[in-house]
Amino acid sequence: MILRLAIGSLGARALTVAMTILAIALSVVLFLGVEKVRTGAKASFADTISGTDLIVGARSGSVQLLLYSVFRIGNPTNNVTWQSYQEIARQPQVDWIVPISLGDSHRQFRVMGTSLAFFDHYKYRQGRGLAFDEGVVMADLYDAVIGADVAATLRYEVGDPIVVAHGIASFTEHDDQPFRVSGVLEKTGTPVDRTVIVSMEAIEAIHVDWRNGAKTPGTTTPTEVIRQMDLTPKAVTAALVGVESPLQTFSLQRAINQYPNEALLAVLPGVALQELWGIVGVAETALLGVSAMVVVTALIGMMATIFSSLNERRREMAIFRAMGARPSIIVGLLVLEAALTAAAGAVLGLGLLYVGLIIAQPIVDGAFGLWLPIEVPSLREIWVIVGVVAAGAIVSLIPALRAYRLSVADGMMVRI
Template sequence: MYLFRLALASLANRRFTALLTVFAIALSACLLLAVERVRSEARASFASTIAGTDLIVGARSGSINLLLYSVFRIGNATNNIRWESFETVKESPLVKWAIPISLGDSHRGYRVMGTDASYFEHYHYGHDQALQLAEGRPFGQDLFDVVLGAEVAEALHYKLGDHIVLSHGVSTISLVQHADKPFTVVGILARTGTPVDRTLHISLAGMEALHVDWKNGVPARGDGRISADQARAMNLQPTAITAFLLGLKSKVATFALQRQINEYDGEPLLAILPGVALQELWGLMGTAEKALFVVSLFVVLTGLIGMLTAILTSLNERRREMAILRSVGARPWHVFSLLVAEAFALALAGVALGLSLLYVGIGAAQGFVQANYGIYLPLAAPSAYEWSLLGGILLAALLMGCVPAWRAYRQSLADGLSIRL
């Protein structure tokens, strides 16, 4: 214990260099813990992009492709699903609710999704959180109502009552616009940090109205055009949709219904479990995740090398100090332990400061990160894995401290009470 007190006194005598070293270690430890916490919470948030949905059903393709276009609005479906197939599955005694999804149009680079009122009631995300309207109301009072995601409204500076024109296809710049059927913004959703924020939501009937006068993928011309008022008077029951989400009455029935859908005779369908597909997708992104973690480890290593450099640099100035310690009875292992204790004290102070910086940063950025990226960073005690990372930093500091300690051990006896210049 007296060696540790002596080490602290020695560091206090070189407080400026010691503080800089502690701060460097603190920043590297804070970065390592922040990367690990963001990495783990991002994974949890990614897995909860969609919550409470038991099955996602689309045209038969790959599970990741189905997940990407139905949940993340990335890519396109290989084929549509007949409305009759959706109705058949929806009427199954195992199904509690179903949300139809129709994709294909866009607005200034943001995807347009046709759905119905069940979307606002049953679509959940995160920790089973329901969608909330920041302003306005859901669509439904008029055929050409649109509800915007938070990012769409913010990026394009839209407000309630604005009229917008949707485009055919999903390109950022589209040459074919539905200018004859403008939509009115009636609602803006609260931020979720999910693809919902980047989506424009309209009714299935509204999606049908956009294409009611289209033939073979081409809009009609002249007298064949149908105006917005004419469309309002029409029966716009959809004939096909892109995909649909299912909530079941019992989780036990999930695999049974999945098998029934995958073996459906009416048309080739694919039913996937969102959680399983999300894990598959995350696995594909694992390389970037690991690379980020490795970079943070190298930052920690850089901080510890800075500590090693500071101690080694001071050794030449402290050779008389070591020799005096030997002359008053200190044994070689005392000198060795003193240097190791200094390294450990610097690392311990750096780890403690780094942990404090982490919690200050989380407290300051928690709301912003959750609102904009959908990642909830809890102010919780370090996990067992985070403690092991901190323990690894201290162990690495001890090992690095052995380098200057060994040099001091070898030099202290030979130097005597004089320093060779």
């Protein structure tokens, strides 16, 4: 009976109720949307590198090593000598190892020297490998493979020339040894999209005439001569390592960290990612706090709407009282109306969220490489809906208590 009365009362005030439901729905969309983006960003962040057991570089900090080796942010404190790299590669626990050499750039995009093994062993998003949109891997000394963002921003195609600049923000270019685009990678949503990839030998080749970070004046070695030279790298910036067995990871990490000939650091990518996420977690918490305040604001707006309608419904409440309705019935009616309104808003918000995810998922993935999963509502989302309904019922108690205190005489009084 009281449910039918509540539904009928809400129907009589359809426009006001609809606006309240919409406000609650939008606040729920924002709150759950932020949660989806947060979890999606965290998962995409963690999936930037997958299948790599250790990252090795010069001794610094684990987060710093992760940032410059995987995310191409910042610079290393030192390099790892080629002899040390080879010594690590010969360790019995090592299944594969990929060198990385950083330091140069092309129009603000980082240039990375590596081996062909990078294309076989670099994995992202839970084991997905690199694929080519067009072209092939480097076959010549001066071939370069570019990421999807590099190709899209600079409008490069296979066969186009590339001139590498010395350093990150340098105006000195290696224009005497231009590269050629041999391939364009598919979009990955990782820093690979913003990277120009060349061979380790190519990095050595373009620095043949350079000493101590500067080009030797008046010296230009012909490319024909360079091709005949021994271009074995002298150092690497970092290395990605895969071990034979996961049980050997910690023993190899300890051996590298205690390497006697050079100050080296080996970190587990997952652990370093957790440390990095902990650093940016403050912004995550703040964003969730703002979203929660939006939900609270919508509920307070609903309470204000109930308060404003009390004056119009005084006679209705007085009639109920005069017909013998107990105060609990009046309170229950208003609380039930608020709970139904909040429930309708929460369910509508959840529906709008998933419609938005279906539309935005391919767009966001293509533009930012951020994968927003579309899954059955999680327990956390269900609890959010339950919490919104419960909060709606709670905030309605204040106007409900005020309503049942109104006397029958006051309710029947005609005010002029």
